[in-house]
Amino acid sequence: MGKWKKLRVNAIKESFDQLPTAVCFFDNLGGIVLCNRQMYRLSQYLFQSDMQYLGEVKIALASPPDGVVRLSDMEDTYRFPDKTVWQFEWTKVTDRYGEVYTQLTAADITELHRALVQLADDNRKLDEDAKKLRELSENVEAVAKEKELLAAKSAMHDSLAASITVTKQYLAGDLGEVDAGMVLQEWEKSIAFREAALLSAKEKLFHDAKSSGVMVQMKGEEPKGSAADLMYVAMQVCLNNAIQYAQATELEINIWNNADNYTVMIGNNGKQPEQTIMEGGGLTNLRHRIEAAGGTMNVQSLPKFSLIIDIPKN
Structure with missing residues (x-):
């Protein structure tokens, strides 16, 4: 029976060591009770040796050694020299006898972090594109207003040219029955058109409403x-x-x-x-x-x- 019990314990330990998540248990004095290979591998980066007790782990994570970078965008997350990213978590567990242990786990979130970084980069690019679109929209609006103003100026120029032509013909006696009153009326139309063409949409509305x-x-x-x-x-x-x-x-x-x-x-x-x-x-x-x-x-x-x-x- 002792042999079978030993084999069963070894099988459990081997399965525990094969876990992709790094796991370690500490007793109430901070000593290691059980630790798998993945956690020992990470401890080599933190101490250049195997971890010994709970306190040194907390100190190392609070002030990581060279090569281990604490990431600011995720809580308790570190990038190790092999470019993998691990997120640590502390929890309290109690066994069936009422003994309390501290459980330290570290999950490999390298791919998740890479996806989050890519997502943040994509969002930044989207924000830049949105800003460019807003600027383009403002430019298009400015061009449209400039085009409207140019058309108004062109129409105003034509109106003034027509009034000048009519005046010249009147003074030269080439318009027959056209009198000075009709020439004056043409000039009044040109002046009114000029004033209206230079008004904003709001000013033109109230100008036309008052006139009517x-x-x-x-x-x-x-x-x-x-x-x-x-x-x-x-x-x-x-x-x-x-x-x-x-x-x-x-x-x-x-x-x-x-x-x-x-x-x-x-x-x-x-x-x-x-x-x-x-x-x-x-x-x-x-x-x-x-x-x-x-x-x-x-x-x-x-x-x-x-x-x-x-x-x-x-």
Whole structure:
């Protein structure tokens, strides 16, 4: 029986030594009770010899020797000279006789750590790409605004050139029945066009509303940045249609500031539509701009006209 018992103990010890996890047990005095080969192998890096007692292990892990690097991104984790990464853990265990032991385990997390490092690197690259996309988006927006300004300047130049030509012909007597009043009217149109072309979307809206005798009633917090410009462009389209088709005297705007977007509802006090409004011209172009910015647009015709748009904050 003694021989079989010894063989069984040896088999258990051999299985314990073959564990991929490094394991060691210490008694309440800090002495080693049981330790497998993997833990002894790691102790060679920590002490250049086999570990002897609990205290020296704690000291070595608190202040690792040259070649053993404590990693800051994971708790109780070390990179050893052979490039493997091990995570240590202390626990208390009690046997069936009530004896308490300290169990030290070290798990090989080399592949897990490599994957986490790769994931962190990928996230950093994604952040860089997102930053570049934001910069590109801002550049595209700036180019679009510059293009609009250039088109306005070009149109303003053409208007002024036409007014100058008409004036020259009038002074030369080449326009027949055209009088000075008509020439003056052309100049007034050019000046009005020049002032409107240089206004921002918000300024142009209120300028046109005042010129048309329409009061603008707004409730809610004004959006920030380009979202505000897009809102005022939508209001401009609604103002034009309200004057032309509904003979409105008030433009009504309600704004809701949501977590990720602004919701804007635009209506007027003019005549109610007699049938479903068909999008075209201004509304179609507006839809393209809003959807290109990642927003949505909904036109409600009956029983009362309203335009509802959602504009992303970013």
